[in-house]
Amino acid sequence: xxxxxxxxxxxxxxxxxxxxxxxxxxxxxxxxxxxxxxxxxxxxxxxxxxxxxxxxxxxxxxxxxxxxxxxxxxxxxxxxxxxxxxxxxxxxxxxxxxxxxxxxxxxxxxxxxxxxxxxxxxxxxxxxxxxxxxxxxxxxxxxxxxxxxxxxxxxxxxxxxxxxxxxxxxxxxxxxxxxxxxxxxxxxxxxxxxxxxxxxxxxxxxxxxxxxxxxxxxxxxxxxxxxxxxxxxxxxxxxxxxxxxxxxxxxxxxxxxxxxxxxxxxxxxxxxxxxxxxxxxxxxxxxxxxxxxxxxxxxxxxxxxxxxxxxxxxxxxxxxxxxxxxxxxxxxxxxxxxxxxxxxxxxxxxxxxxxxxxxxxxxxxxxxxxxxxxxxxxxxxxxxxxxxxxxxxxxxxxxxxxxxxxxxxxxxx
Ligand code: HAM
Numbered sequence: 001x002x003x004x005x006x007x008x009x010x011x012x013x014x015x016x017x018x019x020x021x022x023x024x025x026x027x028x029x030x031x032x033x034x035x036x037x038x039x040x041x042x043x044x045x046x047x048x049x050x051x052x053x054x055x056x057x058x059x060x061x062x063x064x065x066x067x068x069x070x071x072x073x074x075x076x077x078x079x080x081x082x083x084x085x086x087x088x089x090x091x092x093x094x095x096x097x098x099x100x101x102x103x104x105x106x107x108x109x110x111x112x113x114x115x116x117x118x119x120x121x122x123x124x125x126x127x128x129x130x131x132x133x134x135x136x137x138x139x140x141x142x143x144x145x146x147x148x149x150x151x152x153x154x155x156x157x158x159x160x161x162x163x164x165x166x167x168x169x170x171x172x173x174x175x176x177x178x179x180x181x182x183x184x185x186x187x188x189x190x191x192x193x194x195x196x197x198x199x200x201x202x203x204x205x206x207x208x209x210x211x212x213x214x215x216x217x218x219x220x221x222x223x224x225x226x227x228x229x230x231x232x233x234x235x236x237x238x239x240x241x242x243x244x245x246x247x248x249x250x251x252x253x254x255x256x257x258x259x260x261x262x263x264x265x266x267x268x269x270x271x272x273x274x275x276x277x278x279x280x281x282x283x284x285x286x287x288x289x290x291x292x293x294x295x296x297x298x299x300x301x302x303x304x305x306x307x308x309x310x311x312x313x314x315x316x317x318x319x320x321x322x323x324x325x326x327x328x329x330x331x332x333x334x335x336x337x338x339x340x341x342x343x344x345x346x347x348x349x350x351x352x353x354x355x356x357x358x359x360x361x362x363x364x365x366x367x368x369x370x371x372x373x374x375x376x377x378x379x380x381x382x383x384x385x386x387x388x389x390x391x392x393x394x395x396x397x398x399x400x401x402x403x404x405x406x407x408x409x410x411x412x413x
Contacts, residue, residue, distance in 0.1 A: 009123025
């Protein structure tokens with residue numbers, strides 16, 4: 001029979017790999033909780049227009065990478081390519097915002113982008129996401145970056161580079177866009193890729209983010225946003241930097257960092273690793289003050305980030321699964337039921353372990369016990385069954401094997 005293939009770019013996580021994800025989620029919950037964030041879970045499926053209106057029609061994500069299909073009533077739906085748009089939609093729906101109120105949410109989960117799969121790039125991948133609503137102050141951006149760095153430190157990841165930029169605001173960005181358009185006009189238009197020839201008119205900043213080598217080369221001398229910031233953006237950016245400096249966080253200013261999504265204003269940042277191949281960005285984020293209003297919500301500032309869990313997982317050395325406390329080896333088939341009931345008593349006492357279902361040779365059972373990594377191997381054979389005892393073999397201590405009354409053994413735990 002032909003087997004059903006899994007979908008390209010979609011990945012199964014078996015326990016050893018999944019343990020890394022559980023570990024990241026645990027560290028994230030602890031860290032984000034310390035900063036006053038609460039968990040929000042939103043649907044993986046949203047109306048397509050949500051992403052078109054927020055991420056931007058002219059981005060790769062919306063233009064080329066979304067998993068979009070009609071439902072049974074021909075309404076266009078999209079598997080979320082990122083979490084921010086859905087979190088904003090949920091926040092607007094909740095009608096909980098009041099002027100002056102700050103809300104902080106984190107969310108974990110699968111995202112979907114139709115990209116060419118490679119190391120660190122999948123079509124279903126996972127993000128850890130954090131958003132702050134209701135604070136236009138630079139301190140919120142500073143706090144987020146400090147939280148992100150603390151989280152990465154807590155995972156033991158200290159060799160990462162933070163790149164930082166300001167993208168200006170609706171006041172100063174038009175002047176910068178014009179400077180970019182003038183710059184592009186000074187170049188031979190045909191040398192840019194087709195997408196960029198269009199983007200020059202529709203979204204000049206996007207050209208700076210193009211991955212095509214020829215375009216990359218052509219924008220090397222393009223004007224930089226940080227030379228065009230208005231006074232308020234300049235002061236806002238200075239405060240973000242002052243917070244990072246004050247906390248001793250090192251970062252690199254990258255005036256060409258524009259990010260791949262259109263909703264950003266002012267602060268934007270990425271965290272890069274040079275140890276995971278060509279997909280260097282392990283996290284990215286920034287401020288997106290106009291988005292909540294553009295999606296029909298209140299005039300409320302917002303800032304946030306997301307980490308790519310697959311890329312972080314590539315940097316985590318083997319995260320050990322918790323070792324079992326026991327392996328219960330049944331060596332006489334007739335003892336199988338009694339062994340299962342004894343294992344149940346051990347588990348009710350809070351111990352973790354496995355029981356072999358049926359009888360088998362002592363040698364094969366010992367091999368299984370070793371492989372499981374259990375601290376003790378408990379042996380149940382005919383003698384143990386008759387005498388209501390259990391034989392305990394200590395797997396890591398220099399201690400002789402002993403046979404104990406089962407009730408005494410349970411009482412000793
Ligand atoms: P993003 O930069 O598009 O930002 O994605 C964040 C992170 O997700 C990336 O740095 C990367 O680690 C990971 N990632 C993205 N695409 C893939 C993929 N195909 N395979 C594996 N990992 C991937 C956002 O999504 C924004 N929503 C972040 C944000 C939150 N901004 C404000 N709030």
